[in-house]
Amino acid sequence: PVKLDFIQNEAIEGSQLASRGNDTVTVVFPQPLTAGQTLQLKFTYAGAVMSDAGGGLLYVGARGTWFPNRGPAMSNFDLxxxxxxxxxxxxxxxxxxxxxxxxxxxxxxxxxxxVPLAGFNLGRYVETPVQTAATRLEVYSARAMEADFTRSQIPPPRSPAIARPEQRRPTPPLSAPLPPLQANPDPSANAHKVGRNAAEMIEFLTPRIGPFPFSSLSLTQLPGPNSQGWPGLVFLSSYVFLDKSERERSRFSTNEMNDWVFDHVMTEHEVAHQWWGNHVFWDSYRDQWIMEALANYSALLKLEQDDPELFYRILEQYRDDLLDAPEGANTRPFREAGPVRLGGRLNSSRFTGAYDPVIYGRGTWLIHMLRELLKDTAASARQRPRPGAAAPPPRDPDALFYSVLRGIQTRYAGKKVSTRDLLTAFERALPPTAAFENRKSLDWFYDGWINGNAIPALKLENVRITPSGARTVASGVIVQADAPDLLVTSVPIYAAGSGKEPPVLIGRVFADGERTEFRLAAPAGTKRILLDPFRAVLRQP
Structure with a gap:
């Protein structure tokens, strides 16, 4: 072995140390390297990456930099x-x-x-096995919460979070003070429930996008409000193990969205990362949004099956967060921080905390729009049920969407996926009715929606319903405001009669620019023409 010189960045302290670690080492070789040359480097290093959080829990810091690496890369690990x-x-x-x-x-x-990452967790855990059809699933939780559980407010996140609950909105004042917490809650008491949520998510996704990628899954309690999903290992927030009343009594700055995330989204999101982010991975920081959006939307798909109305309420909250401005002097809404392709660069002094609303919020909406595009264009003349209707459609309206996701899982297993790869997969599945300017391409979606930040205001004008022989014709104008001139939006148009029957999809219209005329065949008896009544497009309320 040859001893090499190296340069390490100066030690950093405080919040930067907690989130980044001492993370840069430059190795100096005795002579220039050549392309294709194979080298083996051996690092000897030491340092504390864990801190005592109390309650038998340790906080694992520097989860991405505890071993030498050049960023996430598909590798084999022996630990x-x-x-x-x-x-x-x-x-x-x-x-x-x-x-x-x-x-x-x-x-x-x-x-x-x-796999792209390797990590570990350590605690005084109680092990709770959970029965699943094909995957060994175990939950590891402590018998107590971390020491700062009863502080007036939990400390700010110390590392990048996945599906981090919203903390910008102030907590409404309570009508009466809560009584003091009588005892530190026991997270292990709810471990089986948490495990069942994870098991049901595995059972939901497996027949739709492919088998669970690993032989086992360990859910491990992590102090604080954040979670992360690594290959076969989930760092799961302590607050997921509590019910709503216990979280309220913790003095945690809680709100309705936090409760939704902890109870219905966070565990499922991290389980979905086993497919999106661990089985397939993002190509560069510009493509990281794909894995977060697909994991988050996968969690919402499971929620839609159980509670359709809450599914839409969360989507609307994501939209509202994008239209909100950060706290402080900046009055510009988060959507103006930039497109999803900016990744970690979305956070700036002007847009503090913009990463979450753009990546998780807008990113989730982008996947929702692609799903709805396939659903509508594959059955353009078929009646759709209202969200939450008891009677299912005669065939799975999402069959095409799930076939695309399965294809990505198969084609890119153990590989990286770029935004272009994602769109190519969806383009292959596009029906002819989804072609813009007679091209089977999603370039319009990439240019205006993925690489843009618009949330347009859409409305109908000059609507006419005209009997024409044995058929009825609906015509009018789609007005697209508060949007770039070149933005193209695929807008679903529905016809409704005078009775209680649900509206019928009569077609999608590409709104290209500020005003777009349309003319569509409508069912006999049509009384009203509706624009996007089932919330398929990210638009202003």
């Missing part, structure tokens, strides 16, 4: 750990061996296939 016997350690990969030596436990994990 060995030594730790005290009264603790439990979980890691990415398959457990190969476990033993005790010199009063310490030793454990080894090896990845089953190339």
């Amino acid at each position: 060995e750990f030594r730790y005290p016997p009264e603790w439990k350690l979980l890691a990415t990969g398959k457990k190969i061996s476990e033993s005790t030596r010199d009063g310490m436990q030793e454990i080894r994990f090896v990845s089953e296939r190339p």
Whole structure:
């Protein structure tokens, strides 16, 4: 072995240290490297990446920089750990061996296939196995919450979060003070419920997008409000293990959206990351939105099956967050921070915290719009049920959408996916009725929606319903305001009669610019023409 010189960045402190770690090392080679040359580097290093959070919990900091790497990359990992016997350690990969030596436990994990990240969690956990059809699922939770559970407000997140609950809105004043918390809640009491939520998410996604990518899944409690989903290992927020009343008594700055996220989205989102982000991965920071959006929308798809109205309420909250402005002097709404393609660059001094509303909010809406486009154009003349209607459609209206997602999982297993790859997959499935300017292309969607930040205001003008022989013709103008001149939007148009029958989709119209005329065949007895009544397009209320 040849000893090499290296340069490490100066030590950093405080919040930067917690979120980034001492994360830059430059290795100096004795001579220039050549293209295609293979090298093996051995790093010897040390440092604290865990801090005691109390309650038998440790906070795992620097989760992305605890081992030398050049960013997430599909790799094989072989991990060995030594730790005290009264603790439990979980890691990415398959457990190969476990033993005790010199009063310490030793454990080894090896990845089953190339994965983008490797990590571990350690705590005084209670193990709760949960029965699933094909995947070994275990929940690891403590018998107490972290020490700062009863502080007036939980500390700000110390690392990038996945599906982080919204904390910008102030908590409404309580009509009466809450009584003091009598005892520290026991998260392990709800471990089986949390595990069942994860198991149901696996059972929901498996027949739709493909088998669970790993042989097992460990859900491990992580102090604080944030969660992350790594290959076969989920760092799951302590607050997911509590019910609403327990969270309120923690003095956590809670609101309705937080409760929705903790109770219905966060666990499912992290489970979905096993497919989106771990089985397939994003190509560059400009494509990171894909994995967050697909994981988040997958969680919402499960929610839509259980509670359709809440599904739409969360989508509307995401829209409202984009139209809101950050706290402070800046009065510009979050949507103006930029398109989803900016990734981590969305956060700036002018738009503090813009990453979440744009990546999770707008990104989720983009996937929703693609889904609705396939659903509508594949059955353009077929009546759709109202959201939450008891009677199912005669065939799965999302069959085409799920076939695209399955195709991505198959084609890019263990590989990286770019935004162009995503759109190509959807373009292959586009029916002829979805062609813009007679081209089977989603360039208009990329230019205006993925690479743009518009949320247009849409309305109908000059609507006429005219009997024409044996048929009825609906005509009018779609007005698209508060949007760039070149924005193209595929707008679903519905016809409604005078009775209680649900509206009928009569076609989609590409709104190209400020005013777009349309002329569509409508059913006999049509009394009203409706623009996007089922919230298929991200638009202003």
